[in-house]
Amino acid sequence: MSSLDSKEVYDLMVAFSSYTELKRKILLCLVHVYPRAVSGAQLSAMIGYSGQARTLYRGVLERLQADKVILLDKLTPKLYSIRINHNQRLMKLLVELSQAHGAQLKANYTSLLKRGEKNE
Amino acid sequence: MNKIQSIAKRDYLLLKGLEIGLVALGITLLILSINAILNPGIPLMAKIIPATVPVFEIVLAASGATCSTMIWRWYRIPPQIQTNLSTYFTELGYSTKKGLFHTLKVQISDDLHFKIKLQLHKRTSGESCIFKLESMQLPLVQKNPARFKQIAEQFFLNPNSNQQTFTTTCELEEIHLRSLLMTQALEQYLN
Numbered sequence: 094m095s096s097l098d099s100k101e102v103y104d105l106m107v108a109f110s111s112y113t114e115l116k117r118k119i120l121l122c123l124v125h126v127y128p129r130a131v132s133g134a135q136l137s138a139m140i141g142y143s144g145q146a147r148t149l150y151r152g153v154l155e156r157l158q159a160d161k162v163i164l165l166d167k168l169t170p171k172l173y174s175i176r177i178n179h180n181q182r183l184m185k186l187l188v189e190l191s192q193a194h195g196a197q198l199k200a201n202y203t204s205l206l207k208r209g210e211k212n213e
Numbered sequence: 214m215n216k217i218q219s220i221a222k223r224d225y226l227l228l229k230g231l232e233i234g235l236v237a238l239g240i241t242l243l244i245l246s247i248n249a250i251l252n253p254g255i256p257l258m259a260k261i262i263p264a265t266v267p268v269f270e271i272v273l274a275a276s277g278a279t280c281s282t283m284i285w286r287w288y289r290i291p292p293q294i295q296t297n298l299s300t301y302f303t304e305l306g307y308s309t310k311k312g313l314f315h316t317l318k319v320q321i322s323d324d325l326h327f328k329i330k331l332q333l334h335k336r337t338s339g340e341s342c343i344f345k346l347e348s349m350q351l352p353l354v355q356k357n358p359a360r361f362k363q364i365a366e367q368f369f370l371n372p373n374s375n376q377q378t379f380t381t382t383c384e385l386e387e388i389h390l391r392s393l394l395m396t397q398a399l400e401q402y403l404n
Contacts, residue, residue: 111390150285152343156382160369182366 105183115140115153123163123177124187125199126206130148130176133200220291221342231283238276245269257379275321287314290331294385298329301389325349325403327395330348344388348379351402358393364402368394 109117118140123131128138133154133172137143154175158165162184177184191199245268247291288300290311302319304399310318315331348370354361354377367373370379379398383391 104367108367108394111369111394113384114385141383156343159371160381161366161371162369182363182367 096210101183101186107155108183109187119153119157120177120184120187121198122202123175123204124184124191125195127171127177127179127188127191130174131206133173133175135206136175139202167197168209224286224291228283228286231279231286235276235279235283238272238279242272242276245272257363290315290317294331297385298388302392305393318335321399323401325396327392327399329376329392342385343382343384344385344390344391346380346391348395348399350377351379351399362404364398367401368398370395370398 104163109120112120119136119194122136122139144165153163154173157163162178164176164178168174177188179185180186221300224242249316251321260352290310294310298317302309312318312328317329317331318326319329327346327348330345330347332345351361354374361374362372363404364370365379368379370381373380381391382394
């Protein structure tokens with residue numbers, strides 16, 4: 094990991110904290126599973142929401158995409174491929190931080206992802 | 214948030230009702246006009262025309278009232294939301310000015326402002342009250358697009374090069390911090 098720029102870390106912290114809890118959960122999850130893309134149902138399961146609650150489909154993902162922090166590809170009318178936008182400077186930093194220090198959380202997210210895949 | 218959702222839902226239903234009423238009145242007016250022009254002599258209409266009831270006046274007054282109400286509904290921001298926003302921005306030392314179509318102009322200083330547009334009736338349930346923040350038009354964006362993009366990235370804003378503005382969309386609980394970040398982004402860009 095490149096040496097940390099404290100200004101960038103501060104910017105990340107401020108910008109990150111301006112989001113709602115749901116958006117923060119989504120970003121944290123996507124950052125830890127990077128470079129993998131996940132579907133809406135997988136993402137819901139990983140952040141502890143019911144896949145049937147449709148919480149993610151009420152414009153939250155579109156708003157994160159508009160802020161250019163995630164990449165949202167519509168594969169079919171009902172299937173989205175969601176991943177973190179690693180080209181965004183602060184998201185790149187968050188990815189680097191999670192890869193350096195977030196092995197445990199990454200393992201947790203991955204196990205949740207695998208459990209969801211088994212259930213499907 | 215539930216209170217705001219119910220306000221948004223009520224606004225949405227009222228607007229839809231008014232729109233349906235307006236369309237219905239338009240159709241009635243059209244039928245009456247066609248009938249008056251062609252005078253087809255439909256027994257039902259023949260009975261209505263010589264009557265002393267001022268149909269046209271009533272219809273015009275009703276459509277006028279409907280249009281005025283619709284324009285007023287488009288103009289006004291629900292008082293709870295407006296009070297909430299105005300109080301917050303006044304505490305920060307900013308002034309607010311109401312614009313058309315659910316828009317609030319937030320004046321940070323004489324030469325610095327951004328707009329907040331409420332999308333009230335996007336949905337009737339769930340996150341129905343969404344705020345769109347749009348900065349003032351920034352000068353010289355084309356001369357240094359990299360800096361423009363970098364500042365947008367720093368504050369999680371969307372850089373719109375064509376319009377020369379930063380934009381973002383957020384919910385009520387986010388609006389305070391997102392507004393502050395918008396202000397910081399503007400100040401940083403202009404300094």
